[in-house]
Each structure stands twice: as structure tokens, then as C-alpha cells.
Amino acid sequence: MDAHRRPLMDRTLPLLTEGYAWLPNRMRDSADAVLRTRLLGRPALAVRGPEAVRFFYDEGHVHRHGATPAPVLDTLFGQGAVHTLDGDAHRVRKELFLPLLDPDRVTGLTEHVTAAWDEAVRSWSELSRVVLFDAVGVVLTRGVCRWAGLPRQAVDAEPLARDLIAMVDGFATPGPRHLRARRARARQQARMARLIEDVRRGKVSAPADSVLDRVCRHHDDPGEPLDAGTAAVELLNVLRPTVAVSWFVAFAAHALHRWPAHRERLRAGDGAFATAFAHEVRRFYPFAPFLGGRTVTELTWHGESVPAGGILLLDVYGQNHDEKLWGDPYAFRPQRFLERPADPDELIPQGGGDPATGHRCPGERITVGLLDSLAVRLARLEYTVPEQDLRIPLRRIPTRPRSGFAVTGVRAP
Incomplete structure (x- = not known):
């Protein structure tokens, strides 16, 4: 039998046990960075590299609708989220988020978060021990909720932060973490839906053109606002990924502990180096292992094929550690991003493609802006x-x- 036609063994269970190494380990022996496998009962093709990023994000190749497993929707993104849409429907919904990429908006969010950080640091100095991952989650929650226009009486930052963190922490695993994520999603989605209904009824005011205001007024179709549940999903899809920056701040602290020589340059306020440091944290440390979409037609990449209705995977972790792209991928070296700018089809910790027209995370600019600002504050903070x-x-x-x-x-500094 032709090797390309042999039945493929399903590799879902090894993914659950091997984690980030699952796909890179299987692609290691491929000269063309391509792999045929089977995942979730479907034939799958995994690809890697800048050209593969453009191939993956071609809407003629991959659709997101029906591609994201229900457990991920019920925890991370929410049912009906922008991540599940394609074509015109995706572009219309994404108009809700694109203004958030405006530099003034990003600056505004950064100012709210850094103000929350400065407030928190004063209280941290009174504590015997602070777990940065947890504490930064609360800081980010306070900052993004103020920036998004949520009324203060509607926000209890600590439990909201725990729920937003839980949604991210439990999306990719069975067991207790996943159950916590489901409960957190249901709880906060119901709360945000009630808030949206209160705004629409005039019981609560939303600052003009704030995130809350935009979500309440957004129409996918002329004359038809989003139902309160879907609007709540998209409001959480602003709050949740912002609070997920907690992962990167914890990684930044880890990097400064392992390679303290970078601390002085950050303390000095070198903006270009702070951005390079943020990019290197996002490249070096693991976050998303891969991305997937449902193939709309039979696809062939470097001689390997996957049928329509199969899965196309983009190896995110493998690409961010590809020796062909980075030379010394397991060395933490922010200077690489001072030597040449980050290529959006090479550096893909939050996906690839064009954030304006495609499925690249529109919050990536926010992540970088927050991380380089908080890395500077972290470097200036004294602690043991x-x-x-x-x-x-x-x-x-x-x-x-x-x-x-x-x-x-x-x-405090």
C-alpha cells in the first residue's frame, strides 16, 4: 500500500501526555517541516515556516467554523465568538475589535494597567510573600476593566481575575482544571450578559466609545445588535486575553531571574530593548502549542496531502524554536530583535496572518505594549x-x- 494511503493512528492521547513537544518531536525528521497524522478522529496535516503561515491563513484553505472543539469554545473563546467565524461574517465582527489596536487606545490601556501595578506594589510591600502570577492577574483585571469602561461597582477584581485565568488555564486539559474553566466561563458570561442588558435598558451607563459601549452597540447585521450572550462572549474576549498577559509577566520574571544582566538595560528605560525583550519572552517561552483549522478542500503541502474536512495545523511552538529561523533558538537573546525587526510570519506566539483582515490575534499589539511596560517596572522592583x-x-x-x-x-522603587 502507498505510504501516503496507509491508515494513520490517532495521536490525540499522545498530545495530552506530551504537551508542547508532541508536534515538534514528530516533525523533527521532516526536511520540509510537514507531517501527516490523525487528530480528534480526523486526518491532519501539520506545517511550519513563514510560507506555511501564509498557506495556513489563506481563507480558501481553512475555515474556523466547526474547527474549534466544543471544550475549547466552552472555556477559552465562548460559543459564537469571532474566532469561530469566516469570510464576511468574521470581518464584520472583527470591526468591533480593530479600533482597539489604535496606538492611543493601546497607550490608554497601558496607562490604566501600570497605574494598577503602582497601586498594587504599595500593598505587596506589606505582604510576607507575593505570587507574581496571581498578583499580576489582579493588576491586569483592574486595569483592563477600567479601560474597557466597566462600572467599578460591577467589578470585583480578585474573583474576576481568578475566573479569567481559569478560562485560559483549563481549556486544553481534561480533569479539574477544565471543570474550573467551564464554571468560570458560565459564571462570568452570565454576569457580563446582565451588565450588557442593564446598559441597553439605561440602568447602567457605559462611557461613549468604550469597549463596553462598542460591544453593546455592535451589529453583525443592520438593525440587529448582538444578543446579550454573544455580546458577553466578545466582551470577555477583550478582558480574558489581556489578563492572560499574566503568563508572559511570570515568564519575564523567570527570565530576569535566570539572566539578570538584562535587568539594568530595562531599568534604564531603553524602549527599543524593552520591546525586544517582550518579543523574546513571547518567542522563547511556551504559550500556544499550535493552531488548527478545518480544511475546505483537499490540500497539498510539500508533497503531503489532507482531504477536505480534515485538520490543518500550524506548529507555533516548533516554529518559534526552529533553528533555521532563529539560529540559536534555545538561547534567550533579546538582542536578536534589535538586529532585525520581528517578521510577523516568523514570530507567531499569538498566531500569524494580518490582524486587520485575518485571524491573527488583534490583541497582540496590546500584549507587546503591556509586556514591555511591565517588564521595565518588574526590573525596577526590588525583591528576593x-x-x-x-x-x-x-x-x-x-x-x-x-x-x-x-x-x-x-x-517599591
Whole structure:
């Protein structure tokens, strides 16, 4: 039998046990960075590289509708989210988010978050121990809710932060983390839907052109506003990914602990280096293992094929650690992004493509802006790193330092 026609063994269970290494390990022996496999009962084709990014994001090749497993929708994105749409429907819904990429808006969010950070640091200095991952989640929640126009009486930052973190933490795993994520999604989606209904009825005011206002007024079809449930999904799709920057801040603290020489340059306020540091944190540390879409026709890449209705995978973690692209991929070296700018088809920690017209995360610019600002503040913060488990397990998706990066003796600059 032709090797290309042999039945493929389903590799879903190995994915659950191997985590981030699952796809790179299987692609290691492929000269063309392509792999045929089977996932979730469907034939799948995995690809990697800048040309593969453009191939993956061609809407004639891949649709998102029906591609995202229900457990991911019920935890991470929400049913009916922009991530599940294609074509004109996707472009219309994305108009809700694109104004958030305006530089003034990004600056505004950064100012709200850094103000929340400065407030929090004063309280951290009174505590015997602070787990940065958890504490930064609360900071980000306070900042993004103020920026998004949520009324203060509607926001209890600590439980909201726990729920937003839980939605991200439990999307890719069975068991208790997944159950917590489902409960968190249901709880906060119901709360945000009630808030949206209150705004529409005039019981609560939303600042003009705020995120809350835009969500309440958005129409996919002329004359038909989003139902309150879908509007709540999209409001959470602004809040949740902002709070997910907690992962990158914990990784930044880990990097500064392992390679403290970078601290002085960040402390000095070198903006270009801070951005390069943010890019390198996002490249070096694991976040999204891969992305997937449902093939709309039979596709062939470098001699390997997948039928219509199969799965096309983009190897995110593997590409961000590809020796052909990065030379020394397992060296943490922010300078690489000072030597040449980040190519959007090479550096894909939050996906690839064009954020204006395609499925690249529209919040990527926000992530970079927040991370480079918070990395500078983190570098200027005085603290002690006590003995703890700072391992970052690659079997856990999404992973993070086991201890959450605990610090003691925090002293404000």
C-alpha cells in the first residue's frame, strides 16, 4: 500500500501526555517541516515556516467554523465568538475589535494597567510573600476593566481575575482544571450578559466609545445588535486575553531571574530593548502549542496531502524554536530583535496572518505594549526570590513556572 494511503493512528492521547513537544518531536525528521497524522478522529496535516503561515491563513484553505472543539469554545473563546467565524461574517465582527489596536487606545490601556501595578506594589510591600502570577492577574483585571469602561461597582477584581485565568488555564486539559474553566466561563458570561442588558435598558451607563459601549452597540447585521450572550462572549474576549498577559509577566520574571544582566538595560528605560525583550519572552517561552483549522478542500503541502474536512495545523511552538529561523533558538537573546525587526510570519506566539483582515490575534499589539511596560517596572522592583519550584513543565498546556514565581521582601522603587 502507498505510504501516503496507509491508515494513520490517532495521536490525540499522545498530545495530552506530551504537551508542547508532541508536534515538534514528530516533525523533527521532516526536511520540509510537514507531517501527516490523525487528530480528534480526523486526518491532519501539520506545517511550519513563514510560507506555511501564509498557506495556513489563506481563507480558501481553512475555515474556523466547526474547527474549534466544543471544550475549547466552552472555556477559552465562548460559543459564537469571532474566532469561530469566516469570510464576511468574521470581518464584520472583527470591526468591533480593530479600533482597539489604535496606538492611543493601546497607550490608554497601558496607562490604566501600570497605574494598577503602582497601586498594587504599595500593598505587596506589606505582604510576607507575593505570587507574581496571581498578583499580576489582579493588576491586569483592574486595569483592563477600567479601560474597557466597566462600572467599578460591577467589578470585583480578585474573583474576576481568578475566573479569567481559569478560562485560559483549563481549556486544553481534561480533569479539574477544565471543570474550573467551564464554571468560570458560565459564571462570568452570565454576569457580563446582565451588565450588557442593564446598559441597553439605561440602568447602567457605559462611557461613549468604550469597549463596553462598542460591544453593546455592535451589529453583525443592520438593525440587529448582538444578543446579550454573544455580546458577553466578545466582551470577555477583550478582558480574558489581556489578563492572560499574566503568563508572559511570570515568564519575564523567570527570565530576569535566570539572566539578570538584562535587568539594568530595562531599568534604564531603553524602549527599543524593552520591546525586544517582550518579543523574546513571547518567542522563547511556551504559550500556544499550535493552531488548527478545518480544511475546505483537499490540500497539498510539500508533497503531503489532507482531504477536505480534515485538520490543518500550524506548529507555533516548533516554529518559534526552529533553528533555521532563529539560529540559536534555545538561547534567550533579546538582542536578536534589535538586529532585525520581528517578521510577523516568523514570530507567531499569538498566531500569524494580518490582524486587520485575518485571524491573527488583534490583541497582540496590546500584549507587546503591556509586556514591555511591565517588564521595565518588574526590573525596577526590588525583591528576593526564595527557594521554590521554578520548573516550567512542557507537558502542561498552558504551562507556567510551577510556583507561579513567588517573591518576598518587595520594595517599591
